[in-house]
Each structure stands twice: as C-alpha cells, then as structure tokens.
Amino acid sequence: MNQALKLFVYCLLLAVVLVYLFVSAPPPLAENIQGKTLPSRLALELLQQENAHVRELYTKEIVGEGKKRKINFSEDWKLAEIHAGLLPAQFLRETARYLERSKVHLGLFLGSDYAINQANQFEGEQKVVFEKMKYTREAVYFYYPDAQRYTYMFPDVAVVNACVDCHNDHENSPKNDWRLNDVMGATTWTYPQERITVDAFLQMLTVLRQGFRVAYEQFLGEIEKMPVPPKIGDHWPREGYYVPSADQFMQEVRNRSSVSTLNRLMLSMIESDKEEQP
Amino acid sequence: MLNWFAKKNFRRRQNLGLAVGVTVGVVSLLWLSIHSNSQLHAPGSMNTGHEKLLCEDCHQKSEGSLRQKLQANVRYWLNDRQAYVPLGHKPVANEHCLECHERPNERHPVFRFFEPRFKKARAEIGAQFCVSCHREHTGVRVSADLRFCAVCHQRLDLKNDPLLKASNPQAAEATLTSHLQLVKTKRWQTCLGCHDFHGNHRMKTAASMDQLIKPGEINAYFQGAKSPYSQSKYHKAKQKINYEPGA
Numbered sequence: 179m180n181q182a183l184k185l186f187v188y189c190l191l192l193a194v195v196l197v198y199l200f201v202s203a204p205p206p207l208a209e210n211i212q213g214k215t216l217p218s219r220l221a222l223e224l225l226q227q228e229n230a231h232v233r234e235l236y237t238k239e240i241v242g243e244g245k246k247r248k249i250n251f252s253e254d255w256k257l258a259e260i261h262a263g264l265l266p267a268q269f270l271r272e273t274a275r276y277l278e279r280s281k282v283h284l285g286l287f288l289g290s291d292y293a294i295n296q297a298n299q300f301e302g303e304q305k306v307v308f309e310k311m312k313y314t315r316e317a318v319y320f321y322y323p324d325a326q327r328y329t330y331m332f333p334d335v336a337v338v339n340a341c342v343d344c345h346n347d348h349e350n351s352p353k354n355d356w357r358l359n360d361v362m363g364a365t366t367w368t369y370p371q372e373r374i375t376v377d378a379f380l381q382m383l384t385v386l387r388q389g390f391r392v393a394y395e396q397f398l399g400e401i402e403k404m405p406v407p408p409k410i411g412d413h414w415p416r417e418g419y420y421v422p423s424a425d426q427f428m429q430e431v432r433n434r435s436s437v438s439t440l441n442r443l444m445l446s447m448i449e450s451d452k453e454e455q456p
Numbered sequence: 457m458l459n460w461f462a463k464k465n466f467r468r469r470q471n472l473g474l475a476v477g478v479t480v481g482v483v484s485l486l487w488l489s490i491h492s493n494s495q496l497h498a499p500g501s502m503n504t505g506h507e508k509l510l511c512e513d514c515h516q517k518s519e520g521s522l523r524q525k526l527q528a529n530v531r532y533w534l535n536d537r538q539a540y541v542p543l544g545h546k547p548v549a550n551e552h553c554l555e556c557h558e559r560p561n562e563r564h565p566v567f568r569f570f571e572p573r574f575k576k577a578r579a580e581i582g583a584q585f586c587v588s589c590h591r592e593h594t595g596v597r598v599s600a601d602l603r604f605c606a607v608c609h610q611r612l613d614l615k616n617d618p619l620l621k622a623s624n625p626q627a628a629e630a631t632l633t634s635h636l637q638l639v640k641t642k643r644w645q646t647c648l649g650c651h652d653f654h655g656n657h658r659m660k661t662a663a664s665m666d667q668l669i670k671p672g673e674i675n676a677y678f679q680g681a682k683s684p685y686s687q688s689k690y691h692k693a694k695q696k697i698n699y700e701p702g703a
Contacts, residue, residue, distance in 0.1 A: 198523065199530045254615065278565040281554075285571045296611045297573075304572045324578065325570045368570060373538065 215373040216446050219319050222330040222367040224379075224439050225284070225386055226317075229270070229365065230332075231434040232390050235427075237266045240397070242340065243415035249401070249408060261403040265344075269393050270365070276389035282382045283370050285327065288334065290363030292353035294345065304366065307331055312361045327368035334363040376447070383439070387431065394427050501595030504680040505693065513697045514552050514592070515545045553586040556694040563655030577607050598678040602671055603644035612639045618663055633665055645671040657685035 241251050244263065252262035264272065267288055274286040291308055293299040300308050307318050311333050322329045336342050342356045356362060374382075401407050401421055413420035422430070488496055494511045495502060502509060518525065518541055531537040550566050569577055569584035581604050582588030589600035612635045620634055638646060649668035650661050662668055673684040 199527050205524070257616065275565075278568040279560060279562055281551075281558075283567055283570075285567070287571050287573060289573065299573075301573060302575050322572050324575055325572055325584070327570055327572070329572060366572065368572070370570075371538075 214376045214447060214450065216376065216379060216443070216450070218328050218369045218372055218374045219330065220442070220446055221374050221379045221382065222319075222328075222369060223317075224442055225382065226330070226332050226365060226367060227442075228383070228386060228431075228435045228439060229273075229286070232273075232431055233266055233270065234337075235430060235434060236269050236394075237338065237340075239414055239416065239430075240421065240427075241266060242338065244408075244421065245340075247408065247415050247419050249415065249421070250404070255400055261400055261405075263397045263400055264393070266341075269397070272393035272396055273386070273389040276392045277385060280385045280389075282378075282385045284382055284385070285366070285368035287366045287368075288363060289366065290334075292351070293363070294348050294351050298363075300364075304331070304364075308364050311364060315361060322368070325368065327370055328372060330367045331364045332367075333361045334365055336360050336362050376443070379443070387428065390431060391424055391428050395424050397421075398424060498593055500593035503590065503592055503594060504597035506592070509697075514548045518542045518544070518546050548587065548592075550584075550586050553590070555697055557586075559654070559656055559691045561655055561690055564653060574608070580607050583607070596679050600678075602648060602674060602678070605647040606642070606644040609647070610639060612636060618661075619665065648674045652685050656689050656691060657683060658688040658690060659686040 241263065245251065250262040251265055252260055253265055253268065254260045255262045255264045255268070270286070270288050274288075277284050277286055287298075289298045289300045289304065289308075291300050291305055303322065303324075307320065308331065311318055311331060315333050315335070317330060317332045319328070319330045321327075336356060336358050339358060341362065342358055342360070345351050345356050345362065346354045398410060398421070401410065408415070408419045408421050410421055410423050412422065412426055414422050487493060491510070498511065520528070520541065522543065525541045525543050528537055528541045529543075532540050554566075564583075566584060566586055568574070574583060577583035581600065583604075589598055589604070591599035614635050617634045617636070619638075620632065646665075646668060649671065652659060669684045673681075677684055
C-alpha cells in the first residue's frame with residue numbers, strides 16, 4: 179500500500195512539474211532572434227562573395243592597371259615618408275580593422291602557413307584545417323569552441339602572377355616557390371551565432387561595404403600625397419592617369435555584387451519558407 | 457518574589473532586545489534597499505570612474521517570469537530553442553562596457569581577440585573580454601599586470617625602429633636600445649611607458665627610452681591615479697547609460 183502511495187505521489191509530482199514546465203499558461207518567452215533567419219554559414223558565404231568581388235576589382239583594376247600607369251603600391255604605405263597605395267592583402271586587413279570596431283561581431287582574417295607577416299601565420303586548429311584545404315581546395319565551415327565562433331575558411335588561390343612574384347621575391351617570405359593556382363592562404367570569417375536574422379545580415383553587409391569604402395579612402399588619402407597625383411574622379415587607371423573616387427569605386431562594387439547577393443538571399447528565403455510549410 | 461521579578465525583567469529585556477533587533481534590522485534593510493545605496497551591497501569598491509554607476513547599469517535582469525524562463529530553458533535543453541535564458545541577471549558582457557566606451561579610434565578592439573589566431577591571448581589573459589583587465593568591484597582602474605603585451609608582441613623586429621640612432625640622433629648613447637632588444641631582455645613593463653593601449657589619450661609617443669613614463673607611474677595610474685599620458689582624450693566615456701531595448 180505504501181509503495182502504491184509513493185508511486186502515486188511521484189506521478190502526481192511529475193505531472194505537476196510537467197504542467198508547470200510545458201503547459202504554457204504564461205506565453206512562451208520570445209527567442210532573442212525574431213523574424214526571418216538564415217544560417218550564418220550562408221551569410222558568411224555571401225559576405226565572402228562580396229569580398230572576392232572587391233579584391234578582384236582592387237587587385238586588377240586599381241593595383242594591376244595602376245602599376246601600368248606608374249602609380250606606386252607598397253607594403254610600407256603607412257610610413258610617413260612613403261606615398262603609395264596599399265597592397266590587396268592590406269586592403270582586406272584595413273576592411274577587417276573596420277569590422278573589428280563595429281557592433282556586428284564579424285571577424286575577417288587573411289592568413290597562411292607561409293605568411294610574410296608573422297602576425298598572419300596560421301596556428302593551431304586553423305593550421306590543421308588549412309593543411310587539408312590545400313589538397314581539397316574547398317571552403318571549410320566549422321565551429322571553433324575555444325573562441326565560440328562559427329568559422330568559415332575560404333581558400334585564397336594565386337590567380338595573377340603579381341601575387342606569386344611578390345611573395346616569391348619578398349625578403350621576409352618563408353617560401354619562394356609559389357606558382358600560379360597554388361592555395362597561398364585562406365580568408366577566414368567568424369561569427370558567434372549559428373543563425374542570423376535577415377535584418378542583422380543586412381546590417382553586416384552595410385558595415386562590410388562601409389569597411390571597403392574606408393579602406394579605399396585610405397588608398398585615396400595616400401594617392402593625394404604623391405608628388406604628381408593621378409586625377410581622382412569618374413575614370414579608372416585603365417583609361418589613363420586616373421583613379422576612381424570612393425563613390426565611383428563603391429558604385430562598381432555594388433554593380434558587381436548586389437545582384438548575386440540579393441539572388442542568393444531570396445533563394446534562401448524561398449527555401450526556408452518551403453521548409454516551414456507543413 | 458525576587459525570582460519572580462528577575463524572571464519578569466528577563467522577559468521584558470528579552471522583548472525589548474527583540475524589538476530593538478527587529479527595528480534595527482527592518483530599518484537597515486529599508487536603508488539598504490534605497491536605490492541610491494545599492495552600492496553598499498556590492499562585492500567591492502567600484503572601479504575608477506565608475507563610482508556613480510548603479511547596479512542595474514551593468515547587472516540587468518533577464519526578461520520574463522521565473523516560470524517562463526524555466527520553460528524556455530527546458531525547451532533549450534530539449535533542443536527546441538536556440539538561446540539559454542539566465543534565471544536571474546544577464547551576464548555582464550563587452551557590450552555593456554562599450555555602451556559608454558566604444559570608440560572609432562580603438563587601437564585594440566576587444567572583438568578582434570575572438571579571431572582564431574588569438575588563442576594564446578584568450579587562454580592567458582582573456583583578451584576577448586573587457587573585464588579580464590578591468591575587473592569590476594576591485595576599486596582600481598586596471599586590474600591586469602603591466603606585462604600583458606608579452607602575450608602577442610614577441611615578434612617585434614621593426615623597420616626604421618624609432619628607438620635607434622638613425623631615427624633618434626639627439627638621444628644619449630646610453631639610452632639607445634631597439635624594440636627587438638627590449639623583447640629579448642623581456643622588458644615588457646616598459647611597453648605602456650610609450651604606448652597607450654587603447655590609444656585614446658592625446659599624446660606624442662615617446663621617441664627614446666629617456667622619455668619613457670616609468671612603470672611605477674603606470675602602475676599608479678592602474679590603481680586609479682591621474683593619467684601620466686595626458687589629461688586630454690579623443691573620446692570621453694558616456695556619463696549616462698542608455699541601453700537600447702532588448703540589448
């Protein structure tokens with residue numbers, strides 16, 4: 179009898195706890211994340227796509243064509259006595275510095291296992307992932323528990339001879355036999371959450387593009403100090419001794435990126451709607 | 457008869473003591489619960505510059521009733537919800553500090569240290585959190601050791617080192633050294649003598665070691681003394697906290 183009574187009391191207690199916890203007398207607490215969401219993996223992929231467009235634009239149209247017009251580019255562009263544009267990797271670094279100071283919690287880092295600047299040397303888990311990436315040549319998405327960040331690493335392939343030559347000839351380069359199409363490094367993006375609202379993604383995108391603009395304005399700031407500066411305006415170096423203004427540069431960034439970014443975002447929303455439907 | 461009085465007096469004294477105790481207790485509790493006295497039940501003195509902060513400026517209650525929070529957390533454990541909800545107060549995070557101290561010229565933005573490459577800095581000094589160096593309720597400005605630069609800046613071979621003769625022809629020979637030499641001899645306590653970590657003071661970086669601000673002065677500054685760098689700042693901290701809803 180005692181046993182039966184005990185069992186009855188336990189069941190009763192369990193029932194009370196279940197009612198207390200699961201029968202939603204008070205409305206369930208809203209998630210911090212509200213509204214339409216997308217996986218942060220996709221968000222980082224879209225941002226990387228934008229970044230790739232900007233790097234290509236800056237590398238080919240500004241640095242490549244600019245050099246042909248005798249515009250100077252130097253890794254020492256920050257030194258007071260040197261008036262030169264920043265190199266493509268430094269353009270990315272300046273963009274990343276802007277992101278670090280923003281509230282979007284987005285991390286961007288270009289590194290390598292044979293970095294010229296030791297601060298960009300891969301270490302630990304990143305190095306392990308990069309070793310595999312050199313063979314697979316595919317992006318890797320993983321959770322980095324130590325930093326509590328979702329991390330997406332994209333291979334950085336040598337697409338123009340200028341990258342290869344510069345790294346092979348550099349006095350501090352630990353590797354001098356780079357070849358075209360080698361995976362020279364990886365661009366790493368980090369973000370703290372697995373899903374992100376569309377609003378937050380658009381905010382990220384805005385901050386990233388603002389970062390591109392700030393980096394480009396630093397280039398213009400250096401150009402203006404040159405003894406005979408190229409004309410800054412609507413024209414590009416391929417047209418003569420010109421460089422585009424920040425507005426012109428960003429317009430070209432939008433032309434190259436916006437359609438593909440929006441398309442992929444819309445597709446993701448449509449797929450997400452399909453999944454939600456019973 | 458005497459016993460009766462003694463017993464009666466004892467009972468009266470007991471009642472009186474009880475009444476005084478209860479009154480003092482209630483008055484103390486009421487006094488402590490007055491909003492402006494909230495700092496009296498903090499675990500330690502507020503840090504330099506934070507003296508006027510109230511508890512709730514940093515320690516904010518999480519939203520919802522206890523039942524809602526318990527339900528939410530059970531759903532979280534059953535994988536039916538993304539975020540855990542603290543039952544009491546939300547943890548104090550970088551965002552709370554940046555509400556007043558966010559600056560566009562920040563030299564060491566705290567979120568930078570979440571990058572995978574700063575693993576050592578996270579493990580050794582918790583560089584990804586403001587409170588690792590500015591531990592609150594310690595009554596000081598900076599709770600960290602002077603030599604924390606050592607964690608990240610071991611490789612410091614500079615081009616045109618400003619400490620060397622070429623850049624510094626006026627300096628006395630005895631005071632000349634290079635950044636590389638400073639690293640080799642582990643003189644990490646000297647870094648902050650020239651370099652302002654957050655870069656918010658209007659100052660000219662010292663060009664030679666004889667202009668160095670002495671470690672003792674920096675330590676005193678850490679403890680709450682006036683800044684040896686400069687009294688002028690690029691950005692002043694906000695004086696009043698104004699959180700966005702849901703922040």
